[in-house]
Amino acid sequence: MKNEDVAKLLSQFADLLDIKGESGFRVNAYRRGADTVKRLDEPVQQLVDEGRLIDVKGIGKGLASNIEDILEQGQFPDLEELQDEIPGTLLTIVAIPGIGAKTVGRFYRELGITNVEELEHAVEEDRLTALKGIGNKQVQRITEGIEFLRQRTGRISIGTALPAARDISRAIGESLGTRAEPVGSVRRYAETVGNIDLLVESTDSDSITTVLKDRFKASEIEIEPADRVRAQIPMVGSLVIFLSDAEHWGSDSIRYTGSSEHVDALGLPESVSATSETAAYETLDLPWIAPELREHRGEIQAAREHRLPELVELRQIRGDLHMHSTWSDGRASVRELAERAIELQYEYIAIADHSHGLAVANGLDAERLREQRKEIEEVRAGYPSLTIFCANEVEVRRDGTLDHADEVLAELDLVVASLHSGRNMPKEELTERVIGAIRNPHVDVIAHPTGRIVEQRPPAEYDWERVFEAAAETGTVLEINANPARLDLPEHLVAQAVEAGVSIAINSDAHNLRGLDVMEFGVGIARRAWLSSEHIVNTWPLDRVEQWLGR
DNA sequence: TTTAAAGCTAAACTTGGCACGTATGCCAA
Numbered sequence: 001m002k003n004e005d006v007a008k009l010l011s012q013f014a015d016l017l018d019i020k021g022e023s024g025f026r027v028n029a030y031r032r033g034a035d036t037v038k039r040l041d042e043p044v045q046q047l048v049d050e051g052r053l054i055d056v057k058g059i060g061k062g063l064a065s066n067i068e069d070i071l072e073q074g075q076f077p078d079l080e081e082l083q084d085e086i087p088g089t090l091l092t093i094v095a096i097p098g099i100g101a102k103t104v105g106r107f108y109r110e111l112g113i114t115n116v117e118e119l120e121h122a123v124e125e126d127r128l129t130a131l132k133g134i135g136n137k138q139v140q141r142i143t144e145g146i147e148f149l150r151q152r153t154g155r156i157s158i159g160t161a162l163p164a165a166r167d168i169s170r171a172i173g174e175s176l177g178t179r180a181e182p183v184g185s186v187r188r189y190a191e192t193v194g195n196i197d198l199l200v201e202s203t204d205s206d207s208i209t210t211v212l213k214d215r216f217k218a219s220e221i222e223i224e225p226a227d228r229v230r231a232q233i234p235m236v237g238s239l240v241i242f243l244s245d246a247e248h249w250g251s252d253s254i255r256y257t258g259s260s261e262h263v264d265a266l267g268l269p270e271s272v273s274a275t276s277e278t279a280a281y282e283t284l285d286l287p288w289i290a291p292e293l294r295e296h297r298g299e300i301q302a303a304r305e306h307r308l309p310e311l312v313e314l315r316q317i318r319g320d321l322h323m324h325s326t327w328s329d330g331r332a333s334v335r336e337l338a339e340r341a342i343e344l345q346y347e348y349i350a351i352a353d354h355s356h357g358l359a360v361a362n363g364l365d366a367e368r369l370r371e372q373r374k375e376i377e378e379v380r381a382g383y384p385s386l387t388i389f390c391a392n393e394v395e396v397r398r399d400g401t402l403d404h405a406d407e408v409l410a411e412l413d414l415v416v417a418s419l420h421s422g423r424n425m426p427k428e429e430l431t432e433r434v435i436g437a438i439r440n441p442h443v444d445v446i447a448h449p450t451g452r453i454v455e456q457r458p459p460a461e462y463d464w465e466r467v468f469e470a471a472a473e474t475g476t477v478l479e480i481n482a483n484p485a486r487l488d489l490p491e492h493l494v495a496q497a498v499e500a501g502v503s504i505a506i507n508s509d510a511h512n513l514r515g516l517d518v519m520e521f522g523v524g525i526a527r528r529a530w531l532s533s534e535h536i537v538n539t540w541p542l543d544r545v546e547q548w549l550g551r
Numbered sequence: 552t553t554t555a556a557a558g559c560t561a562a563a564c565t566t567g568g569c570a571c572g573t574a575t576g577c578c579a580a
Contacts, residue, residue: 025563029552060553100578135571359565360580395580398568420580422568457579 001071003037003044005235009076010034015094016082018101033063039331041512045071089115096145152455155192156237158521159484162186164236165196175211178202183256188291189524191487195240199256205229250274261296292527311527314520316539319348322416322447322507327372328353329361331512335379340513342386347542350389352416357395357403366408387542389413398422400436409442414549418447423460431463438476445505448481448488468500477537480506482522494529505537
């Protein structure tokens, strides 16, 4: 079981304890435990195997034994037990933005509400306002929250889907001694996918079934007559395997990579069999089109006219301008981050811990920033091949001013600005606020501009035209946050920003060493927005980056 | 529940925004 899955169970347990009204300290211990496990760099299973779990700060005897139970049984016995006492469906209400466990507990105890449908019913019958502390405004927020939940697709995050697609295709390929590759929306780097699609050169659905069962604990396996195998993969989602042969590989690969709009518009005749995608496109007098472009957004026309963009590639990324260390809420030290960056063959990185306004993340004030600079300088001395920028992720206050004085910002090599609180201001005020940050001459990058969490938290609303105009004018760079939970800016806004003359940075926002590895998801978004390396500042050589930073 | 101090128990946990309702609790970062 993956760390995130263990963390999820612990966090669900914390929520149920909280709903039940248990001691806040106990609840918090589980919340912290969940957070700790999520941010761990090594697989938690490894820590258990080596008896080191108890050494982790924030995990004591109780949590360690809980985690061992979870890993052994694939489920959390205490959580199951607790669900006998209070309905597990209450957790679906906690997922509504703006409603926490405390409120859910009151709805349950005082109104007997156990799920979202019953909550909606209570809203319709105006029963919520009878509760002390719940007025019309709250009810309105709840209604909006439910509406947002309803819009969720339940699709699989690319961050889960792509590694799983690679694991499964590798296992099938090795086991059957054949070709197996991800296709479908996973291959196109869509931010979420409905199914994980694979193409396998084989007719041996029985052997594939065996691999899925033995290696991935797949259930609900169905072999369909139309040469495909369907299955459910635990903790991942649904999988579809298309069976092909060498002769049809290229045409099948195009067909099953999609998108369906692209394939329909191509009009590839059923009779065409091609061994490679290039050969298949050739039968239509077209050059090969990168999967990320296959969304029927003008790519076929562009291909026909030989003006497809030269898309940015992962290997062109020379640095990462947004990551957190142990100085704030990261788990890796500056030195560890530097060493990993060198392994990734980066030429430069920026240590951008939180500023003191984000107290919960142990943000840095001016004094600690100066102390941190000393440490960064020490690390720099040991790794001359890597340039380490002394940066900070600075809070943008409600009035558009920044969380550090200008003279403190001036000391930094690079300033990343972001909004972590009060994002539901009216659109006009929010726009003014972010433009205030953009116009600050010290600010270089605006991080995760919309603040959305994919499928969990809606994006903030801005007058984007004005935001892009200001950023283009001042040369302030907007981020593609490459964390698959964020992917922020989203692709359609990336395209608009670049169209308006704004440059982009693709950053990991890593909070541990593994967190540095998400870069490819950000590159995927950039490619889907038709971007070339020229648009992306962290593909630039160091001297050009330094020139941009004005030093 | 964890951790730090001790040898059993006590302390841990910030900050601002917001709604409700005129002092407090919840939520989210």
